[in-house]
Amino acid sequence: MTGPDANMPQNNGQGTPQNTAQDTGHGVEQNELSRRDFLRRAAGASAIALAGAGLAAVLLDRQGPPASDAATSAKGLGDFSMAELRGKPGRMAIVRSEVRSRVDSGNAQPDRKAMLERALTALGGLGAFIKPGDRVLLKVNAAFATSPLLGATTHPDLVAAMAGLCLSAGAASVALTDNPIHSPESCFALTGIAEAAAKSGARVILPNEALFAPVSIPPSGNIGGRLIRDWPALAGAFKGVTKLIALSPVKDHHRAGASMTLKNFYGLLGGRRNVFHQDINGIIAELALLVRPTLCVLDGVSVMLTNGPTGGSLSDLKAMNVLAVSTDPVAADSFGMELLGRAVTEAPYITLAQTAGAGSADYTTLNPQFLDLGA
Template identity: 50%
Template sequence: MAAFPTIDRREFLARCVRAGLSVAAAGALAIGFYDRKGPDGVSDAGALVRIPDFSISGMKGKLCIARGTDRAATVKQAFAALGGMNEFVKPGERVLLKVNAAFASPPTLGATSHPELVGAVVRLCLDAGASRVTVTDNPINDPASCFALTGIDAAARQAGAEVVLPREPLFARFSVDRGRLIRNWPVLYAPLARVDRIIGMAPVKDHHRSGASMTLKNWYGLLGGRRNIFHQDIHTVIQELAVMIKPTVVILDGIQSMMRNGPTGGSLSDLKPTGTLIVSSDPVAADAAGAALLDRRPEDLPFIAKAAAVGAGTADYRTLNLKEIQT
């Protein structure tokens, strides 16, 4: 067997410097083409878009709590326990995966959707006959850098998906029915308008304002504008997001959970192996079940009760068609 080539210390350091300069240049270029603020909310009430209901009536109330450590194997078996991905995605349907790509950080830090899981779900959708799978998010940091450094871009494309980065023309104004905060607000609408099904994918994380960031908080990544103002009433905006998006199914990744310093984390010491992945047609139930991974109860997270109160799901997840499996 041929030996691997070796380099001396000087050459190694030179290569590191060249690589660092390349990454910095790429990030600077991406920032130059991105409006960090996004479009502003506007007061004109005309021409507001409507977001479809992507849920499947016959599949409501299903939930699987799968224990394991291999994300690809665990998500495959979790869907199998619910009847298979073809229960959620039919041949010819177009699917959107709303991932969490909020931060330009490596997947090992647990602040974003794991690329291994993203790739596995893309393949499950295509195997079920999806005609197209699209992956998107509107990150807090520069989108191109976030999708690249998290590994989501490469994983999604290699599995056969299209990646859509947010751009001004892709946003449209939307109001939540009887909502107080999301009124005439820019939403990343174009990817939603051209799909039949939507799957939400979120890691389990501590959050310094809401107490937790899971599948319901994940829809925050569809908002444009100066959305940070909503943090002043975080539980209400999560409630309105639960009304805004009625997903086909959600996937909550608690293979490892960010126990503190969320939602950004930044240290491996913030993470705890919790070996759990939750798949559900009910996002409120998924978050209620996921609360235990952060050593919290559903009642410790006000947004869960608020979302349940407006009919977005049930907080009493054990009343659902619950499957628990060990992978």
């Protein structure tokens, strides 16, 4: 506080004797500057003047501020689909299983890991999709901080199974992410996904503010270029990622018809994304273009038939014991509508996504393999 005060007497001590000496030597020129003093002061004044003029010259802004300072947008989050399948029908396997007999649990469910392995084997093994060295990102649905029993989020068993299989297939790393509705830490913890990730060696990427960057969707047909325009998306989670796998539950959704794979990608958006509900089908169709997954797993083991997408009660769920693996997210969702007992037209975004070239709205065109796992 008193630092400057401490220096002041010293300055005075230096300056005052000089002045008095000069004053006494040149009595007539009292109050006038000496040449040296003048030059010193002129140099200092020039330095300040030059600094001012220089700053103005260097930082001169002739245009004034633009209307918006939005950064340049990336075009989507990337295409992670298998190159050899682009433009061709995707591949799909559907597994049904009996409920595992477990005396100790009132909520017996079939073994998702066995179902996943069976479906992948039918598609040539996970090695056909994940190569050694791949960096895999799992897009889970962790939207709500609720128990996995309520079926509103991706089941932790499925997360652990997929992460484990990816690592066995030689993946260099497996990460998972979502930008949920509730607070992210609570969501990953209460859904059991954080624990599943820790057990299987996957890393949870929490949607830190710094991970969001603006993206735009280039128009494709009459989809795109309209809603996701310079909109913040979870781009940071995709850094270095070479494969994307979506793990989605099958849920009722009053506004959109259903929430499955494509709606799961809503969790890649940031900002006040809820404004897009005004055109829910348009936004979900754009999400199909925002990112193209390598694989999609649709978990129909316990399907939320009512009160979606939050559920909240076991009575909202129905055991269907089905799991589908597909390279085509649109086809996966069209199969999900069948699980929900609804026509594909009840979720118009599925047809819109097909029109935009994101996949097939009729999963039977993929000639899916139907497998039965038994008990």
